[in-house]
Amino acid sequence: MHNFEFVKPSSIADAVAAMSTEGAQPLSGGQTLLPTMKQRLAAPEVLVSLTGIAELQGVCMGEGGLHIGAATPHAVVAREALAHYPALASLAGGIGDPAVRNRGTIGGSVANNDPAACYPAAVLASGATVVTDRRRIAAEDYFQGMFTTALEEGEFITQVIFPIPQAAAYVKFNQPASRFALTAVFVAKFADGVRVAVTGASNNGVFRWEEAEAALSADFAAGAIAGLTVPSDDMISDLHGSAAYRANLVKVLTGRAVTAAR
Amino acid sequence: MPKDTGIGASTKRREDVRFLTGRGVYTDDLTMFGQAHAVMVRSTVAHGRIVSIDTAAVEAMPGVLAVFTGEDFKDVGGNPAGWLINSRDGTPMREPKRPVLAHGKVRHVGDAYAAVIAESYAQAKDAAQVLSDATVIEELPAIIDMKAAAADASNRVHDEIPDNICFDWGWIEDNRAAVDEAMKSAPHVVTLELTNNRLVPNAMEPRASIGEYFPGTGDYKLTTTSQNPHLTRLLVCAFVMGIPENKLQVVAPDVGGGFGSKIYHYGEEALVLAAAKRLGRPVRWTAERTESFLSDAHGRDHVTKIELGCTKQGDILAIRTETYANVGAYLSNFSTATPTFLHGTLMAGPYKVPHVYVNVKTVFTNTAPVDAYRGAGRPEATYSIERVVDKMCRELNLDPFEVRRRNLLTPDQFPYTTPVGLVYDTGNYQATLDKAVELADVAGFEARRAESARRGKLRGMGLSTWIEACGIAPSHLVGVLGARVGLYDAATVRVNATGTISVMTGAHSHGQGHETVFPQIVAEKLGIDASSVEIVHGDTAKIPFGMGSYGSRSLAVAGSAMDRAIDKIIAKGKKIAAHMLEAAEGDITFADGKFSVAGTDKAKTFGEIAFSAYVPHNYPLETLEPGLEETAFYDPANFTYPAGAYICEVEVDEGTGKVDVVSFTCADDFGNVMNPMIVEGQVHGGVGQGIGQAVLESTSYDENGQLLTGSYMDYAMPRADDVPFYTVDHSCATPCTHNPLGVKGCGEAGAIGSPPAVVNAVIDALHRGGHTHVSHIDMPVSPNRVWQAMNA
Numbered sequence A: 001m002h003n004f005e006f007v008k009p010s011s012i013a014d015a016v017a018a019m020s021t022e023g024a025q026p027l028s029g030g031q032t033l034l035p036t037m038k039q040r041l042a043a044p045e046v047l048v049s050l051t052g053i054a055e056l057q058g059v060c061m062g063e064g065g066l067h068i069g070a071a072t073p074h075a076v077v078a079r080e081a082l083a084h085y086p087a088l089a090s091l092a093g094g095i096g097d098p099a100v101r102n103r104g105t106i107g108g109s110v111a112n113n114d115p116a117a118c119y120p121a122a123v124l125a126s127g128a129t130v131v132t133d134r135r136r137i138a139a140e141d142y143f144q145g146m147f148t149t150a151l152e153e154g155e156f157i158t159q160v161i162f163p164i165p166q167a168a169a170y171v172k173f174n175q176p177a178s179r180f181a182l183t184a185v186f187v188a189k190f191a192d193g194v195r196v197a198v199t200g201a202s203n204n205g206v207f208r209w210e211e212a213e214a215a216l217s218a219d220f221a222a223g224a225i226a227g228l229t230v231p232s233d234d235m236i237s238d239l240h241g242s243a244a245y246r247a248n249l250v251k252v253l254t255g256r257a258v259t260a261a262r
Numbered sequence B: 001m002p003k004d005t006g007i008g009a010s011t012k013r014r015e016d017v018r019f020l021t022g023r024g025v026y027t028d029d030l031t032m033f034g035q036a037h038a039v040m041v042r043s044t045v046a047h048g049r050i051v052s053i054d055t056a057a058v059e060a061m062p063g064v065l066a067v068f069t070g071e072d073f074k075d076v077g078g079n080p081a082g083w084l085i086n087s088r089d090g091t092p093m094r095e096p097k098r099p100v101l102a103h104g105k106v107r108h109v110g111d112a113y114a115a116v117i118a119e120s121y122a123q124a125k126d127a128a129q130v131l132s133d134a135t136v137i138e139e140l141p142a143i144i145d146m147k148a149a150a151a152d153a154s155n156r157v158h159d160e161i162p163d164n165i166c167f168d169w170g171w172i173e174d175n176r177a178a179v180d181e182a183m184k185s186a187p188h189v190v191t192l193e194l195t196n197n198r199l200v201p202n203a204m205e206p207r208a209s210i211g212e213y214f215p216g217t218g219d220y221k222l223t224t225t226s227q228n229p230h231l232t233r234l235l236v237c238a239f240v241m242g243i244p245e246n247k248l249q250v251v252a253p254d255v256g257g258g259f260g261s262k263i264y265h266y267g268e269e270a271l272v273l274a275a276a277k278r279l280g281r282p283v284r285w286t287a288e289r290t291e292s293f294l295s296d297a298h299g300r301d302h303v304t305k306i307e308l309g310c311t312k313q314g315d316i317l318a319i320r321t322e323t324y325a326n327v328g329a330y331l332s333n334f335s336t337a338t339p340t341f342l343h344g345t346l347m348a349g350p351y352k353v354p355h356v357y358v359n360v361k362t363v364f365t366n367t368a369p370v371d372a373y374r375g376a377g378r379p380e381a382t383y384s385i386e387r388v389v390d391k392m393c394r395e396l397n398l399d400p401f402e403v404r405r406r407n408l409l410t411p412d413q414f415p416y417t418t419p420v421g422l423v424y425d426t427g428n429y430q431a432t433l434d435k436a437v438e439l440a441d442v443a444g445f446e447a448r449r450a451e452s453a454r455r456g457k458l459r460g461m462g463l464s465t466w467i468e469a470c471g472i473a474p475s476h477l478v479g480v481l482g483a484r485v486g487l488y489d490a491a492t493v494r495v496n497a498t499g500t501i502s503v504m505t506g507a508h509s510h511g512q513g514h515e516t517v518f519p520q521i522v523a524e525k526l527g528i529d530a531s532s533v534e535i536v537h538g539d540t541a542k543i544p545f546g547m548g549s550y551g552s553r554s555l556a557v558a559g560s561a562m563d564r565a566i567d568k569i570i571a572k573g574k575k576i577a578a579h580m581l582e583a584a585e586g587d588i589t590f591a592d593g594k595f596s597v598a599g600t601d602k603a604k605t606f607g608e609i610a611f612s613a614y615v616p617h618n619y620p621l622e623t624l625e626p627g628l629e630e631t632a633f634y635d636p637a638n639f640t641y642p643a644g645a646y647i648c649e650v651e652v653d654e655g656t657g658k659v660d661v662v663s664f665t666c667a668d669d670f671g672n673v674m675n676p677m678i679v680e681g682q683v684h685g686g687v688g689q690g691i692g693q694a695v696l697e698s699t700s701y702d703e704n705g706q707l708l709t710g711s712y713m714d715y716a717m718p719r720a721d722d723v724p725f726y727t728v729d730h731s732c733a734t735p736c737t738h739n740p741l742g743v744k745g746c747g748e749a750g751a752i753g754s755p756p757a758v759v760n761a762v763i764d765a766l767h768r769g770g771h772t773h774v775s776h777i778d779m780p781v782s783p784n785r786v787w788q789a790m791n792a
């Protein structure tokens, strides 16, 4: 690890000011950033910790659905979203191990947009809104390919707002080593249709499986997607799974998510 | 009532008090006054010629004290291979020098070619990065695939070895023609090509070493993560550095697991000693996890074709194998023994097979060195045999249990001379098989399968009947086979004046529980309380000698040495007692901690005798030395042969290909058992590692020699929820016939017997699910592979 400055603002305004420093980078739970720094793959000059800002903490119902502060750890979401959005709570409860869940946060995960991360699937399938220090971004516009988002230089997430579906489920198939998603599917049934978001599978990061959405909007049953095939052209192929295998998982897990949805 | 003390009691592990409360003292926990920090500079390419290393670029950096390169060690010796193997044509193996730091060429990603010593770790790390950037290496094509390496004489890991072959070994070469003949005339031949996947040992504690030099005396001290401190001393002194053996003390304090990888001497140990001498300060080095992945000796990595000739009823007539064994870029200390004498000699398994021939070609590649890893050679043999026997059952539509019963050796056949050079002393393989069948409730399998099916899962059952040779090893035998060392062990039993005891043993505990078990034996034999016995190990200055712990040898060999030393203590005690009790020595008996005159009530306690030995006021000084301390060296007469039967049940998810190991039953024969709880723990750990190998662990290099599985993000270790609750039994015991404790060893069994049981179960599940075209899946049977196989 290289030397760095550390600031811990207690308000969004102070954080905005701190983030305008040259070489500043937000630090949330540190579960991704700190290992990267230890390996000397990242060397930010100033770390701006977001965990001391009250407005960035917590889970509550509000306008447009469930509001989750960006610095809320996964363990808190698993506990506090349960009554409002059980599929989201179960997703949060299935991330990593207890240590990771107690430190890692939704803001860090959504900002990082790891192609195998869990939260991006929930954000996209729910049609959530990513709120930052300067604007609101619709999920569709937010994710722009693996490790790439609409966030601008110095911009940071303050909260994520999830509309609550009638029924939903997240089914994750673990990569055997990291236990991130080898492929995972979030299915959310809203009054105006079904949304299916897939993580872990595509070279372009999280995506919506639109054929399945159409079929499931017409008939919300696992059998409705039986005739569909998932093209494997853009799928990730690595030592844990070929592109064809991932394409298969997309379909199998979507069916299971529909069956599990409540 | 189970015993709560002495031999056979499940005494709780005394070492766990410090391990579980964070009070263990490991090498990296030690802080030396004036210490400096070493960071190794490692190759980022698999194969290349070192053009230049600009050491001047770092020498003036803050805190930098010294820079070492291969040039600094070019005149000292290399780290040798411990076994000389001859090829089939009689020529000796090719033995390239393994230098302290790579010189001239780098040969694998992670090959250290320089080291930076600095005041602080961070400064050394900074400078190492700069030095890496200031090094010019002309990259050469990487040699990764074994068969391609052997076929291409133009691209060489070692310039002087044209075909990259270390040796081409035949076992037993004289039997080859007869085996070929038997194979030709066999009514049925089963052929299977398989890979025994390369594994990274992943000890919880990474390797670490601290070198010290004392200019006043010229003494060196090496504190290091070793399973084998005396061997390390021998290698550093006699082979690499030329330090007189009496001038180097090697200490291995608490060691957090080794699984084989810490048997060997590594270059970093020589480096910290040389640096300590140059700087006149202690120099320390601790591997980062990434360095462990890149530079610890890996395990397994065989590609094998096995053929089995049999009758249509499943009588095994002949076995023939051809194996390519990867030794990586350099020969690690046991690397030449592992694929040969720990593998080929086991290729008859527990069966009466008249004809067996084994061919092993060891190949140099641009990958990390490969050496013994828990089981070492025997898992590879067991996996090949048990997989091909299973395939035979499928091809001939025979019951796998029935086929084992037909072929297993029967108790009346011992001692049994195998066609591959071993003499099994004793065993009862039917008994362990019957026990496993009973404990696994094989009769109830169909009901369990139907229940799994209702949950949408394919259930399968797999069997493996395994044997191994451990308690390594009789020196006379291994000497004939090419070992450059003897494999006896030693113990000193020191009775203190107050009757407490220190046992200095050559075995080295790095998790096994010697500190608990060895005192149980002492306590039983001397009739004293185990709490008054202390085990001292891991320090060449304190221990008479030792060959360390591996090959399930600690109890069988070092324990036997201790047993012999205790016998000497008792014999001397009788002499003292005879004098004190004014009786003839022949009339003294020793039992329950008392020396008595037979047929009288005259007796002296063990404590009284000890006191008298050190306060010899009433003592036969004319004929007997004072003091009560005895040393014994023990060289076993034979290997020991643990054996057993393992039954595994798996569920396969047809949609995803995921394999869940849902039950695992072990019926083992370890001979006499000293502490059942520890034995069960060893089996649990071994089976956990075997399930890891079978289902999860994969070491993958890409074609450029980059390690794709260089962290826990990609290297899948078994976790608690990957393994089931085990059923473990060791009641079918046939005591070893040639060591005084009747023990066989249990440390490696689980890792040896379990992988084929798991894979056999997976194939069984797929067949029962209608995927009858799948005859084999290579380990690890990952979801991706199982799904691909089902959908091929």
Ligand SMILES: Cc1cc2nc3c(=O)[nH]c(=O)nc-3n(C[C@H](O)[C@H](O)[C@H](O)COP(=O)(O)OP(=O)(O)OC[C@H]3O[C@@H](n4cnc5c(N)ncnc54)[C@H](O)[C@@H]3O)c2cc1C
Pocket (backbone or CB within 6 Å): A025, A026, A027, A028, A029, A030, A031, A032, A033, A034, A050, A070, A071, A094, A095, A096, A097, A100, A103, A104, A105, A106, A107, A108, A109, A111, A112, A114, A116, A117, A118, A119, A151, A155, A156, A157, A158, A178, A179, A180, A181
């Ligand atoms: C062992 C382990 C297992 C894991 N398993 C899973 C898993 O199964 N599924 C899964 O989804 N994830 C998993 N993770 C990742 C985990 O969820 C991380 O917590 C998450 O990716 C990052 O969150 P963080 O709060 O730790 O972010 P940090 O590490 O603090 O930051 C990550 C990145 O986001 C930036 N950042 C942080 N907060 C903000 C913000 N508010 N606005 C803008 N940028 C910001 C940082 O600058 C940095 O670039 C695992 C991690 C570990 C270590």
